Amino acid sequence: MKTIIEPFKIKMVEPIQLTTMEQRDTLIRNAHYNPFLLSAEDVIIDLLTDSGTSAMSANAWGAMMRGDESYAGARSWYRFRDTVKDIFGFEQIMPTHQGRAAERILFSVMVNPDSIVPNNTHFDTTRANIEYAGGAALDIPCAEADDLDSDFPFKGNIDLDALKKLVAKEGPEHIPLIMVTVTNNSGGGQPVSMANIRSISRIAKDAGIPFYIDACRFAENAHFIKRREPGYENTPTIDIAREMFSYADGCTMSAKKDAFANIGGFLCTNDAGLAQQERNLLILTEGFPTYGGLAGRDLDAIAVGLREILDEDYLDYRLTSTRYVVQHLRSAGVPVVAPAGGHAVYLDARRFLPHIEPLQYPGQSLSVELYREAGIRGVEIGSVMAGADPRTGEERPARLELVRLAIPRRVYTQSHMDYVLEGINLVWQRRDGIRGMRIEKAPKFLRHFTAEFEWI
Numbered sequence: 001m002k003t004i005i006e007p008f009k010i011k012m013v014e015p016i017q018l019t020t021m022e023q024r025d026t027l028i029r030n031a032h033y034n035p036f037l038l039s040a041e042d043v044i045i046d047l048l049t050d051s052g053t054s055a056m057s058a059n060a061w062g063a064m065m066r067g068d069e070s071y072a073g074a075r076s077w078y079r080f081r082d083t084v085k086d087i088f089g090f091e092q093i094m095p096t097h098q099g100r101a102a103e104r105i106l107f108s109v110m111v112n113p114d115s116i117v118p119n120n121t122h123f124d125t126t127r128a129n130i131e132y133a134g135g136a137a138l139d140i141p142c143a144e145a146d147d148l149d150s151d152f153p154f155k156g157n158i159d160l161d162a163l164k165k166l167v168a169k170e171g172p173e174h175i176p177l178i179m180v181t182v183t184n185n186s187g188g189g190q191p192v193s194m195a196n197i198r199s200i201s202r203i204a205k206d207a208g209i210p211f212y213i214d215a216c217r218f219a220e221n222a223h224f225i226k227r228r229e230p231g232y233e234n235t236p237t238i239d240i241a242r243e244m245f246s247y248a249d250g251c252t253m254s255a256k257k258d259a260f261a262n263i264g265g266f267l268c269t270n271d272a273g274l275a276q277q278e279r280n281l282l283i284l285t286e287g288f289p290t291y292g293g294l295a296g297r298d299l300d301a302i303a304v305g306l307r308e309i310l311d312e313d314y315l316d317y318r319l320t321s322t323r324y325v326v327q328h329l330r331s332a333g334v335p336v337v338a339p340a341g342g343h344a345v346y347l348d349a350r351r352f353l354p355h356i357e358p359l360q361y362p363g364q365s366l367s368v369e370l371y372r373e374a375g376i377r378g379v380e381i382g383s384v385m386a387g388a389d390p391r392t393g394e395e396r397p398a399r400l401e402l403v404r405l406a407i408p409r410r411v412y413t414q415s416h417m418d419y420v421l422e423g424i425n426l427v428w429q430r431r432d433g434i435r436g437m438r439i440e441k442a443p444k445f446l447r448h449f450t451a452e453f454e455w456i
């Protein structure tokens with residue numbers, strides 16, 4: 001059979017409330033043209049994020065009933081710890097309530113005002129947590145990532161020459177850690193090759209700098225390696241994941257992505273001394289080290305989800321369904337980041353709306369129009385999200401102006417995706433009449449969540 005079907009059937013449903021364009025005009029105006037400020041019930045297809053929005057399995061729900069809510073040393077903790085250890089391989093494992101809590105703890109301990117932390121592309125919470133600790137977050141994606149049209153298979157790679165130069169210039173005194181994000185969410189959901197991970201690890205080891213993986217979408221990245229990197233065709237995806245982590249000294253993880261969980265995360269390291277300092281902070285704001293701000297049932301859901309996410313039939317379906325949307329958009333001429341990533345489709349707002357200046361936020365305009373047209377909620381990943389420089393307050397146009405349509409795991413069917421394609425095509429037909437936006441009000445950090453906009 002050629003058709004790759006959803007490898008699950010539906011046991012429980014949530015109704016979607018349908019709205020008219022006229023109703024949505026009012027709703028988005030009242031939300032100050034920021035899709036984050038809409039009520040979820042006013043959204044038809046919610047592609048705001050793939051984070052915490054996945055459908056859990058009957059098995060995971062069953063495991064939640066077995067959750068052990070003991071304060072310390074709960075059975076759920078051991079099931080969680082053993083699963084994380086088996087896949088990720090690190091010595092020290094600390095549960096946190098989500099990924100950014102792991103980031104905050106890690107950077108509070110490792111980063112100071114002289115620090116520079118390189119990454120392929122920092123996610124916004126990662127960047128903000130580094131900057132909050134006084135450090136500088138530096139993006140050094142590979143050159144191939146700039147060509148949004150090419151089919152280069154690993155556009156998530158780090159620019160190894162830039163990394164070597166940075167390490168030679170700044171040394172371990174100024175670089176407390178090197179990070180790589182798999183897959184590269186802010187750079188189009190593109191994967192990082194095993195060869196790149198291995199080289200980063202070598203550069204880091206030679207310089208005596210710890211190497212961390214932002215592991216949010218590790219299973220998708222591992223499966224891309226299986227599909228695209230010569231030599232891995234016949235390796236089980238779980239072993240590819242294990243190899244990826246074997247090159248690293250630690251990781252941060254949001255279980256809201258590739259663990260199918262609605263909440264949760266963890267921080268790992270092989271450094272016992274560092275882990276001691278991190279646990280002190282963990283106790284201060286998250287909880288005792290065997291639950292880290294999570295209920296026992298959440299730890300069990302994560303333990304089941306981490307196994308399910310590595311199911312290769314699931315991963316085949318996942319990568320194929322994202323590619324389906326990208327292929328249809330490309331053949332209609334809609335500018336989109338290629339090749340297809342794992343968790344999301346990224347519209348290239350700069351080319352979709354070339355008449356709008358970067359600092360008039362073409363991505364914001366496009367995300368508002370997708371909502372008005374079809375009730376689709378996506379998110380701008382461009383100059384709004386990049387934010388102003390926290391030191392100078394100066395606005396910086398982002399390297400890319402994208403609108404991300406993130407696909408929750410196991411939630412929408414192919415006909416939902418056909419509806420999304422139709423909505424995007426309708427906006428594409430009338431793109432010349434779409435205006436730019438200005439910011440009316442915005443906070444200093446992570447402004448895209450709450451900023452208010454007006455049409456220019």
Ligand code: F0G
Pocket residue numbers: 048049050051098099100101123125126181185214216253254255256264265406
């Ligand atoms: N790192 C990456 C690459 C992420 O995509 C996210 C979250 C985080 C860290 C932080 O994890 O949300 O559990 O605190 N990304 C979500 C998104 C919010 O929509 O892409 P968190």
